[in-house]
Amino acid sequence: MKKVPYSAYLQEIEPKLKQLLELLEPEYGFVSVLSADTTGAAYRIGQKNKVIMEPMTCERGSVVRTVRNKRIHEYSFSSMEDPKDAAEKIREAAEREDQLLDAENIEDYPTPDIQEEECRLSVEKEAEILPEDLSAEEIISRLKKISDEGAAEDPRILECVAYLSSTHVSKLYLSARKTMRQSYLFTEGMIMAVARENEDVRSDYSVYSDLGGLELLDEMNHNVHTVVQNTLQLLGAPRVEPGEYDIITTPGVSGLIAHEAFGHGVEMDMFVKNRALGAHYINKRVGSGMVTMHEGALAAQDTASFAFDDEGTPAGNVTEIDRGILKSGVSDLLSALRLGTVPTGNGRRESCERKAYARMTNTLFTGGTDTLEDMIASIRHGYLLEGMESGMEDPKNWGIQCILVKGREIRDGKLTGKVVSPVIMTGYVPDLLGSISMATPDVYTDGCGFCGKGHKEWVKVSEGGPYLKARGRLG
Amino acid sequence: MIEQVLAILQGMEEADGYSVREVKTESEEYFFIRRQLDQSRAKETAHLYAVLYKKIDEEHLGSAQIEIPVSATEAEIRAKISRALLAASYVQNPVYELQRGSGVQEYYQKEDIHAIAKDLIETFHSVSDRQDTWLNSAEIFVNLHHVHAINSSGVNVKYDYAEFETEFVVDAHSGDLEVEVYRDLHGSTVDRKQIRSAIAEAMATAVDRCHAVPTPNLKKSDVVFSGEAATQIYESLLQLTNAAMLYQKISDWKPSDPVIRKPMQGDLLNLEARASLPGSSQNIPFDEEGRPAESRVLVKEGIVQALSGSKRFCDYIGYDAPLQILNYRADGGTMDQEQILQEPCLELAEFSDFHADATTGKYAGEIRLAYLHENGKVIPVSGGSVAGDVREALEHLRMSKDTVRYDHAEIPHYTRIRDAAVTGIKNR
Numbered sequence: 001m002k003k004v005p006y007s008a009y010l011q012e013i014e015p016k017l018k019q020l021l022e023l024l025e026p027e028y029g030f031v032s033v034l035s036a037d038t039t040g041a042a043y044r045i046g047q048k049n050k051v052i053m054e055p056m057t058c059e060r061g062s063v064v065r066t067v068r069n070k071r072i073h074e075y076s077f078s079s080m081e082d083p084k085d086a087a088e089k090i091r092e093a094a095e096r097e098d099q100l101l102d103a104e105n106i107e108d109y110p111t112p113d114i115q116e117e118e119c120r121l122s123v124e125k126e127a128e129i130l131p132e133d134l135s136a137e138e139i140i141s142r143l144k145k146i147s148d149e150g151a152a153e154d155p156r157i158l159e160c161v162a163y164l165s166s167t168h169v170s171k172l173y174l175s176a177r178k179t180m181r182q183s184y185l186f187t188e189g190m191i192m193a194v195a196r197e198n199e200d201v202r203s204d205y206s207v208y209s210d211l212g213g214l215e216l217l218d219e220m221n222h223n224v225h226t227v228v229q230n231t232l233q234l235l236g237a238p239r240v241e242p243g244e245y246d247i248i249t250t251p252g253v254s255g256l257i258a259h260e261a262f263g264h265g266v267e268m269d270m271f272v273k274n275r276a277l278g279a280h281y282i283n284k285r286v287g288s289g290m291v292t293m294h295e296g297a298l299a300a301q302d303t304a305s306f307a308f309d310d311e312g313t314p315a316g317n318v319t320e321i322d323r324g325i326l327k328s329g330v331s332d333l334l335s336a337l338r339l340g341t342v343p344t345g346n347g348r349r350e351s352c353e354r355k356a357y358a359r360m361t362n363t364l365f366t367g368g369t370d371t372l373e374d375m376i377a378s379i380r381h382g383y384l385l386e387g388m389e390s391g392m393e394d395p396k397n398w399g400i401q402c403i404l405v406k407g408r409e410i411r412d413g414k415l416t417g418k419v420v421s422p423v424i425m426t427g428y429v430p431d432l433l434g435s436i437s438m439a440t441p442d443v444y445t446d447g448c449g450f451c452g453k454g455h456k457e458w459v460k461v462s463e464g465g466p467y468l469k470a471r472g473r474l475g
Numbered sequence: 476m477i478e479q480v481l482a483i484l485q486g487m488e489e490a491d492g493y494s495v496r497e498v499k500t501e502s503e504e505y506f507f508i509r510r511q512l513d514q515s516r517a518k519e520t521a522h523l524y525a526v527l528y529k530k531i532d533e534e535h536l537g538s539a540q541i542e543i544p545v546s547a548t549e550a551e552i553r554a555k556i557s558r559a560l561l562a563a564s565y566v567q568n569p570v571y572e573l574q575r576g577s578g579v580q581e582y583y584q585k586e587d588i589h590a591i592a593k594d595l596i597e598t599f600h601s602v603s604d605r606q607d608t609w610l611n612s613a614e615i616f617v618n619l620h621h622v623h624a625i626n627s628s629g630v631n632v633k634y635d636y637a638e639f640e641t642e643f644v645v646d647a648h649s650g651d652l653e654v655e656v657y658r659d660l661h662g663s664t665v666d667r668k669q670i671r672s673a674i675a676e677a678m679a680t681a682v683d684r685c686h687a688v689p690t691p692n693l694k695k696s697d698v699v700f701s702g703e704a705a706t707q708i709y710e711s712l713l714q715l716t717n718a719a720m721l722y723q724k725i726s727d728w729k730p731s732d733p734v735i736r737k738p739m740q741g742d743l744l745n746l747e748a749r750a751s752l753p754g755s756s757q758n759i760p761f762d763e764e765g766r767p768a769e770s771r772v773l774v775k776e777g778i779v780q781a782l783s784g785s786k787r788f789c790d791y792i793g794y795d796a797p798l799q800i801l802n803y804r805a806d807g808g809t810m811d812q813e814q815i816l817q818e819p820c821l822e823l824a825e826f827s828d829f830h831a832d833a834t835t836g837k838y839a840g841e842i843r844l845a846y847l848h849e850n851g852k853v854i855p856v857s858g859g860s861v862a863g864d865v866r867e868a869l870e871h872l873r874m875s876k877d878t879v880r881y882d883h884a885e886i887p888h889y890t891r892i893r894d895a896a897v898t899g900i901k902n903r
Contacts, residue, residue, distance in 0.1 A: 009546070037544075041562070048723050050566045052539040052559070060544035061520060076518035079546035093517035096589065097503060101512060104596055109511040136562035158724050194725065194834065199866070201725055201835050239862060242694055242898035273508055273612045275644065275655060334514075353518055355506065392828035392841065396646075396655045399858070401827045401841035424839045424860045426898070454642055455659045475839075475860040475898025 001126040002213075006183040007037035007170030009060065013080045017062070017174055020083040024090065025176060030067040030114045032175035034310055035080070036060065036352050041131060042165035045143035047151045052136070055165045056450075057460060061352040064090055065311075070108045072334070073097065076353045112337045116177045116312070123307035125184035127213030131166045134214050139164060142217055146191060150224040154232055156195045160224065163190040166214060167303075167460075173312035180312055186303040186460070187216045188448045191224055193231040202234035202421070204387060204405055207252075209447035209462065211301040230386075230406075233419045240407055240420040240474045246382030247425070247472040248375050248410070251444035255463030256388045256402050258293055258363045259451065261429045262286070262320050263463070265395035266295075266329035267346070267358040267453075272338050276395040278326060286326045287433030292366040293321040295330050297345055300362035302462035303447030310356050311347035318344050320363075324433075332358040350457045357453050365465030368439025375438045375469045376410055383407030383474065384415065385423060388449070398429035407474065424475045431471075438469035476523055476545045477623055483552055484527075484627075489560050491536075492528030492573055494626040496763070497521065503592045505615045510600060513612075521545040527556060528573070528627075529563035537566035571790040574764040574797070576630035582760035586637035588617040594665040595641055602671060607685075608647035608678040611655060616640045622761075630765035638663050638756035643674065647681030656681040656825065656843075661756040661882040669754070680825055684844045687857035690821075691847070692899035697820040698861055700890040703881045704829035704840060708890065709805045711865050713746055714833035716773045718784030722791045725834055728779045734869055735777075741872045741893075742808030743777040749802040749885070757883035762799035771798055804885040808874025815875045815889045818848040821897060822889075823861060836866040858900040868892040 017033050024031045037060045044051040063076045064086075073094040077086065143162035150160030166187045173180040189208035194201065206227050210216050249257060262278065270276035278286075297306045297315035308314050311333040318328050331339070332347030335358050348359035376384070387405025394400070402425045409418040447462030477497040484493050499521045506513035523545055529537040539559040543552055595615045602610060617639045625631045642659045656677045660670065700708065712734075720726035728734060734744055750768035751758040761767055764786055772780045782794050789797040808815075816822060822845055829840030839862040847854045871894075874887035 072514035074516040078520045097515040140565045
């Protein structure tokens with residue numbers, strides 16, 4: 001294993017950033033700065049289109065947070081040259097906005113002062129194969145082989161895309177009491193096929209992710225046949241007969257349920273705004289005794305496994321649900337101050353150009369003791385649900401929506417080979433979690449997705465769990 | 476910064492072409508919890524995006540897209556460009572030409588983001604809460620972008636544009652039940668009346684949700700889209716005009732062909748790319764390849780008239796008029812409101828999320844609020860889902876005469892689809 005090196009650029013600007021803080025500290029009750037230097041490369045290799053680009057998480061920039069007279073202001077900028085100039089711009093921006101807010105007689109939301117504890121932290125996580133260890137030629141050649149194999153397998157395959165991206169994150173958080181540096185690498189992969197028969201066009205995929213390096217390519221090498229066959233099975237697949245069924249969720253779908261059910265619903269900035277029913281259910285039952293859920297950058301090793309969050313809070317691992325009882329939410333710094341709780345290391349920004357909110361990181365169900373075979377055998381008529389398309393939650397009323405690629409029919413304890421697609425699963429979160437009756441031991445996470453807050457603020461998250469048996473409404 | 480990168484590129488023999496785009500952004504942002512300030516933000520940022528092209532042989536042109544940090548040193552810039560060009564030399568895409576241009580084209584607007592932010596704050600604060608419904612929270616983002624885009628085939632455009640986004644949540648309650656409705660509005664100019672009206676509409680939706688009963692299990696029903704979700708349907712159809720979709724054989728749409736092979740028995744589809752729409756956030760004078768924004772009829776009375784797409788994919792299919800769609804209009808149909816809501820039907824007002832997939836044509840969404848029109852009554856319902864296929868729906872598609880604008884989209888106020896699958900949460 002190799003250390004993922006910390007950014008030379010951040011090392012270079014650290015003295016200037018410290019100088020900037022020193023210039024601002026006499027005028028403000030609190031000042032902090034977060035700087036990021038995140039680099040990466042993404043390769044999308046198909047038969048008809050080949051693209052090299054940078055992942056959308058790449059950035060180089062800084063954000064300064066200031067607090068004066070209880071008013072919180074932030075200023076984002078791209079380059080750090082002269083600390084005096086930067087300080088002047090920060091002052092000007094804050095004054096311009098203050099004038100407008102004061103003219104409109106707008107009060108500040110009551111927020112206790114930020115009190116930080118002393119913290120010095122430098123973390124360089126490890127990876128097996130760093131991006132610079134493999135040439136673009138070799139990466140493209142390996143992805144092309146996967147794409148070529150998939151496309152050659154059946155004339156109905158219109159396209160087979162192999163995707164790989166690696167993201168090297170370096171972040172620096174500075175304040176009067178904290179100096180925190182971290183660097184880590186995460187890698188994501190995908191194989192996606194599109195098939196067409198007459199007018200019917202269908203698509204399926206498999207995803208791969210890890211807190212680590214390009215060793216992920218080895219995992220992808222063996223799966224193209226399965227993706228192509230799964231895609232071909234979708235051709236002509238009917239929709240499910242609407243109704244309530246016994247269901248088994250694959251780990252990816254279990255993760256989507258975790259994310260939508262008690263991910264967004266326990267982001268504690270939603271508690272501050274009275275937007276989440278979960279605030280009123282702490283220490284109350286929200287699921288069956290088989291449901292235990294964890295959330296935190298330390299809860300798994302995947303794409304959201306950082307050492308500290310974007311507000312300088314060390315990473316955590318929160319038990320959100322313990323054997324069916326809701327125990328805790330996850331919080332950013334400001335929400336914790338406002339609620340009188342402890343920040344959990346979930347203050348995250350899309351980039352240094354966006355606000356920090358309470359956000360998920362790795363969200364997952366823990367495993368049980370059942371086997372998948374026993375789960376299938378226990379179902380008279382139901383579906384094994386696979387493939388995540390999208391999800392949405394309603395934290396105020398606990399509605400949940402999961403759009404899934406397919407369901408494999410189970411009749412009389414056996415998979416029949418019939419596939420329905422697409423499948424939309426909807427329901428009431430406590431009903432869905434309350435119906436969980438079996439779980440396999442092994443837990444898998446998927447970190448290929450992004451999570452939005454509302455319709456924006458995209459951050460990397462992972463989600464997962466074991467195979468779960470439950471009861472779900474499908475359409 | 477852009478001058479430095481261009482000078483380096485022009486001195487590198489291994490670069491066979493480039494497109495460089497510098498975007499500088501100034502912003503003001505305000506976040507509110509109820510009527511109090513959560514925090515404010517501002518930014519002054521710059522990004523420089525480059526696409527670097529490498530000729531592999533007579534038939535292949537490789538490319539790589541990178542961002543060069545504006546704080547990068549000359550050595551860093553050179554190293555990053557060299558790495559990208561090397562990588563591009565292994566990207567065997569069929570050869571194509573870059574967008575051509577000549578001379579410098581400039582378009583500047585005198586926008587004051589501080590004034591736009593002030594307008595938005597005053598508008599939100601002028602809305603009164605009611606006993607049964609109130610504003611929960613709001614976020615305001617106002618951006619002014621300065622863009623300079625240059626490529627090695629003569630494109631050189633400079634322009635700026637302002638746009639805003641405002642997200643707000645309203646709550647409503649009835650007894651112990653409390654619900655919320657979320658909205659995310661985009662625009663370029665503030666129309667206070669329109670924003671107040673959007674907040675009032677969200678409040679009315681929230682109140683109706685409080686009184687909604689479980690959606691019955693209709694299994695199959697005519698559905699009428701009456702909200703923003705319908706833009707997904709029209710946008711999935713617009714994508715079928717994209718040269719990339721034709722090149723990949725996902726779309727069969729070609730000029731002069733009907734959009735479906737069967738006779739259209741409902742209203743005929745009309746789609747037009749628009750250079751601008753009043754108040755749209757996408758009123759941008761040039762597209763990303765440096766072409767002036769353009770209006771173009773894409774589908775007229777159910778017949779494909781023209782295509783869209785990037786220069787590259789248009790080259791691949793032999794279509795000589797690339798176009799990036801910035802705004803669009805789907806014409807209204809033949810029905811007035813009473814006709815299009817003729818019972819029985821389920822009027823779909825609000826989804827938790829709604830998707831229409833351009834590749835497969837499938838659409839689906841969970842119903843947050845719908846109105847069941849049957850037996851002379853209109854009953855608000857909630858829960859369950861609707862699903863179907865957009866392309867199958869074209870045969871019997873019905874559209875209201877009047878249209879409504881959602882940011883960059885102008886679409887019929889009501890869109891009726893026959894026989895959608897409706898999964899309810901209560902058996903009849």
